[in-house]
Amino acid sequence: MRDLYKIDEVQKAMLQSRRNFFLKSGAGFAALPLASILGRDGFFKSKAVAIESSTGLQTPAPHFSKKAKHCVFLFMNGAPSQVDTFDHKPALDKHHGKPYAGKTKVGSNGRAIGYLMRSPFEFNRHGKSGLEISNLFPNTALHADDLCVLKALYTDTAAHSSGCLQMNTGSPLTGKPSLGSWLSYGLGSLNESLPNYVVMTDPRGGPIGGAPNWGNGYMPAKYQGTLFRSGGAPLLDLSNPTGVNQRAQRYALDFLNELNQQHLRSRSNESDLHARISNYELAYRMQTSATEVVNIDNESSDIKNMYGINNPITADFGRKCLITRRLIEKGVRFIQLYSGGGHIESTWDGHNDCITNHKTHAAETDQPIAALMTDLKQRGLWDETLLVWGGEFGRTPTSEGVNKPGRDHNWLGFTMWLAGGGVKGGQAIGETDELGFEGVSDRYHVSDLHATILHLMGFDYRHLTYFYSGLDQKLTGTIDRQIITKAIA
Secondary structure, three states: OOOHHHOOHHHHHHHHHHHHHHHHOOOOHHHOOOHHHHHHOOOOOOOOOOOEEOOEEOOOOOOOOOOOOEEEEEEEOOOOOHHHOOOOOOHHHHHOOOEOOOOOOOOOOOOOOOEEOOOOOOEEEEOOOOEEEEOOOOOHHHHHHHOEEEEEEEOOOOOHHHHHHHHHHOOOOOOOOOHHHHHHHHHOOOOOOOOOEEEEOEOOEOOOOOHHHHOOOOOOHHHOOEEOOOOOOOOOOOOOOOOOOHHHHHHHHHHHHHHHHHHHHOOOOOHHHHHHHHHHHHHHHHHHHHHHHHOOOOOOHHHHHHHOOOOOOOHHHHHHHHHHHHHHHOOOOEEEEEEOOOOHHHOOOOOOOHHHHHHHHHHHHHHHHHHHHHHHHHOOOHHHEEEEEEOOOEEOOEOOOOOOOOOOEEOOOEEEEEEEOOEOOOEEEOEEOOOOOOEEEOOEEHHHHHHHHHHHOOOOOOOOOEEEOOEEEOOOOOOOOOOOHHHEO
16 A cells, blocks of 8 residues: 655645645535545534435335426525515506505515506517516526426425525525435436536625535535626535646545545445545546536527627626536536515615616526527427426515605515426416415425426425434424426426
């Protein structure tokens, strides 16, 4: 066996650089691809005890055959208004400017409830289905017959932090695995050179609550999301330090592998060692594969124009959507794209001026999302890709005071849509009351949506479990949930 003390200075530099990288990334390790190494190496001890095999963690097989192999979550961070997007309420025109006298409790953070406020956006019917969509989304509207609009969703919280967590993890509390983690755990990997779960946030900032929104919770760290940048180096600290070539890096990794294998022979039941070895190798492979997948230079000008990459308004989200298609082609299972980052007007959180706010964020995302849908269809990837669009909750049909065109939070009835693999498009499911405050028919909880997404990906939500703390844990919790059967083709 090679002697550790004989490693040359280049190798020492590389090892030291990696050690510094590990330590430096600890505070936000859920955002980095090598986080699993940190957890496996004892920096962040996993609490979970998973089902093991002689080769490491077993991956549950889907419970039944489904078309969808990938899922893309288009997360409109900040909570878009349903009555300005996909839930047309003509009654608001009639009652515009009148005080709200209903019994539904709305509002958040002690803000005063203003007056009923009509939508300034024109709604038109689109496609053969005649689906009503506001003129905020002229490009998405071209795909109306593919959309399954869920108009009466509800959640348990009116705060952004807990709302994002519940939408992403099924719980308003931290510490639970995210939807992407559950799908990564259940489906396994199709590409050994890329992470199974990729997240791309808004350049203005991440969602409130940060990395727990794509965290692994009580599952092993390998199942958490990997934070990609849409330009330049996709991952910080992944490149070799100055003066370290690929040969030296390979030498050091082989040496580490030799030590790990020696340790493993005397501790064959420790799956952490299997994961450690595989994750070091994944990091090595990603130096090439991750860089290649975000490099869109070889894409045609027509494709770039279709995604709006040459337009400063759509450039960022367009790039993320194009990279999403490239990730799907490479076999990545779950990709989450955030529109809106930071707080208030930098997100869809239109407290001050919902009208200007939604014009801004819709303009940034509409063309790229429609381009992604078109591109997936052209490349034969549509039927195997599930698209999910929406935010953490909705907004009130009331203003936030006289002559204040902002809307407050509404968690009692809001809209999201599904499209793609396994989805019955060209329809709206559920209704809110005539003003758009609360669901009154086909009303579904966020956990019902999660159960439906799992179903579309081939899983019975009741049986996709992970043993932790003496229980078979589920994404949907302990309460029986409903599959939104009308949404399934």
